[in-house]
Amino acid sequence: MATDLSLLPDAAAAKRWLPSKDQAKKIFYAPLLVSLVIQCCAIAFQTAHLIMYARSNPTMGTRESVGMMLTLTLFPAGLLTLGCYSMSFKKQWIPRLWKRANEGRFANGSLLVRSVDFTVFWSALISLNLFNYIHLAMSIKGLLLLFAEYFLSIVGSVFLAICLLKLNAKKSRHVACFWFCLVTIVTTLVDWERGFLPIEFLPRLKEDKNTKPLFKLARQDYFDTKQIYEGERLNNAFYTRSLLREKIIIGDYLLEGNTPSSVTAVMAHELGHRFNNDLTVRLYGILLSQTFWNVVMFYIILPSPEVYAAFGFDTEPIVAAIALRETFHSLYSLALTPLSNLWSQHVELRADRFAAEMGYGESLIKALEEISFHKTGNWLYEAVYCSHPSNERRIAAIRKQMAQMR
Ligand SMILES: [Zn+2]
Numbered sequence: 380m381a382t383d384l385s386l387l388p389d390a391a392a393a394k395r396w397l398p399s400k401d402q403a404k405k406i407f408y409a410p411l412l413v414s415l416v417i418q419c420c421a422i423a424f425q426t427a428h429l430i431m432y433a434r435s436n437p438t439m440g441t442r443e444s445v446g447m448m449l450t451l452t453l454f455p456a457g458l459l460t461l462g463c464y465s466m467s468f469k470k471q472w473i474p475r476l477w478k479r480a481n482e483g484r485f486a487n488g489s490l491l492v493r494s495v496d497f498t499v500f501w502s503a504l505i506s507l508n509l510f511n512y513i514h515l516a517m518s519i520k521g522l523l524l525l526f527a528e529y530f531l532s533i534v535g536s537v538f539l540a541i542c543l544l545k546l547n548a549k550k551s552r553h554v555a556c557f558w559f560c561l562v563t564i565v566t567t568l569v570d571w572e573r574g575f576l577p578i579e580f581l582p583r584l585k586e587d588k589n590t591k592p593l594f595k596l597a598r599q600d601y602f603d604t605k606q607i608y609e610g611e612r613l614n615n616a617f618y619t620r621s622l623l624r625e626k627i628i629i630g631d632y633l634l635e636g637n638t639p640s641s642v643t644a645v646m647a648h649e650l651g652h653r654f655n656n657d658l659t660v661r662l663y664g665i666l667l668s669q670t671f672w673n674v675v676m677f678y679i680i681l682p683s684p685e686v687y688a689a690f691g692f693d694t695e696p697i698v699a700a701i702a703l704r705e706t707f708h709s710l711y712s713l714a715l716t717p718l719s720n721l722w723s724q725h726v727e728l729r730a731d732r733f734a735a736e737m738g739y740g741e742s743l744i745k746a747l748e749e750i751s752f753h754k755t756g757n758w759l760y761e762a763v764y765c766s767h768p769s770n771e772r773r774i775a776a777i778r779k780q781m782a783q784m785r
Contacts, residue, residue: 397682403689406707407468410714411461417717417763418461422454425760432755446752453764464710471691473702476501494540494698501702502536518611524577531573535566540698547697556677560670567666571621578619578626581608589634592643596737600650602627609634614750616642618649620658637749644734644742645750651733657726668708676704717762724761724768728776735780744774 398406429447433439467473480497488496509529542562549555584607586594597604606626610616613630620626627649634642652658680686680700687695690703712719734743747770756769767773 397679398685400685400689403683403686407689407710410710411464413714414457414716415461417714417759418454418457421757421760421763422451424757425451428755428757428760443754447754450753450756450760450764457764460713464706464713467706468690473501473699473706474691474693476504476702477692477696477699491541491544494544494696495537497696497698498537498540498701499533502533505705506532506536520580521577521611524580528573528576532570535570536701539563539566540701543701544697552677552682556674559677560673563669563673564666567669568622571662572623574619575621575624575626578608578628581610581628583607584609584629589639590629590642592639593629593646596643596646596650597627600653602650602653616645616649618652618658620653621662622659625653625658633746633750637746638742640739640742641746641749644739645746647734647737647739648730648743651730652726654733655726655729657730668712672704672708675707676700680704680707720762720764720766723766727767728773731773731777732780735777736784740777740781744777747773 429450432447433444477497479500480493483496485492485496506529509525509532539562543559546555546559546562549558583605584590584593586604594604594607597607602625606624608626608628610628610630610633612632613628614632614636616627616629616633618625618627627646629642629646633645637645680703681695681697684695686703687699690706692699731743734740751767751770751773753765753767753769755771756765761768761772768776
């Protein structure tokens with residue numbers, strides 16, 4: 380193996396508090412186990428909850444029953460994700476990719492070339508999760524945009540890999556870590572802008588007799604009405620923003636299937652997210668967690684041959700540290716999903732309250748009954764699997780808010 384695969388220069392000083400190979404394995408499996416236990420409990424509680432709900436609502440229609448049963452399918456999907464992580468660790472997928480890069484057609488290339496080769500393959504594999512949204516891209520234009528996002532995601536990973544290799548040449552670990560954190564923050568902000576790409580290709584929402592109240596409300600709230608778009612084949616609406624711009628997307632199915640007052644109530648909910656800066660807080664949260672994992676990469680992963688060995692490496696390629704960091708980051712995010720879901724549910728209820736305070740409570744309840752299929756859920760199930768509270772909880776909270784306002 381090439382001798383240029385060295386660790387950062389001050390590795391010896393950090394050795395005292397680095398994990399052993401066994402500890403690194405435990406750090407890998409702990410979030411998997413936590414997630415498995417939580418998901419098993421959540422699905423058991425949800426099953427019991429649905430049985431009791433069906434008994435207390437004997438007149439429930441077939442469509443509603445099937446919709447409720449479908450909520451249980453999130454469990455096998457969750458198990459599959461955990462299985463994939465476990466399998467990738469056991470079968471040493473990351474070291475195998477590195478081996479492929481060193482034995483393939485660039486075997487005699489420089490470290491930079493082999494590192495880029497590794498990153499392209501690794502990133503092409505993990506970015507496949509973008510295709511989870513393929514059902515939303517049901518036109519040629521939508522598919523092309525999805526492939527463009529996939530391609531840009533790989534380009535972003537390669538850029539970060541090259542930065543890490545270049546920064547590794549710095550004498551001080553602290554300086555290298557600082558610059559890499561900064562580069563990651565800038566890359567994430569650019570990547571966040573990339574999320575606007577599909578929206579730019581949507582038509583702007585036209586103001587007519589049905590959408591007039593919605594436009595009036597937007598102007599009342601000083602929202603630029605040129606930034607309201609019509610979503611294609613979408614029975615929902617959402618608000619999105621970056622540091623530079625903000626947009627609201629109203630689905631075409633939502634407009635067709637609901638009264639103007641219900642659609643305006645949904646607009647009021649989206650303006651509630653804007654009022655409370657929910658998207659900005661989310662973006663800062665992402666930047667913070669990435670910075671934390673970058674620090675872990677520089678001070679625990681990079682100087683530790685034992686962490687590399689736990690994954691099945693017999694050398695310590697610098698570029699692979701990004702893949703190891705990403706694996707730990709994803710695993711711990713998975714285990715902490717209930718916390719992020721609870722926060723997300725809190726901001727949804729707060730946006731509902733905002734709409735109710737603006738006088739759209741009843742209309743929002745009607746819209747929720749039309750567009751949401753998540754009727755009811757046990758609290759643990761909702762914390763584990765749902766970013767939005769069930770209709771039952773949302774409607775009860777809106778009614779409570781309306782009663783307080785009387
Ligand atoms: Zn919302």
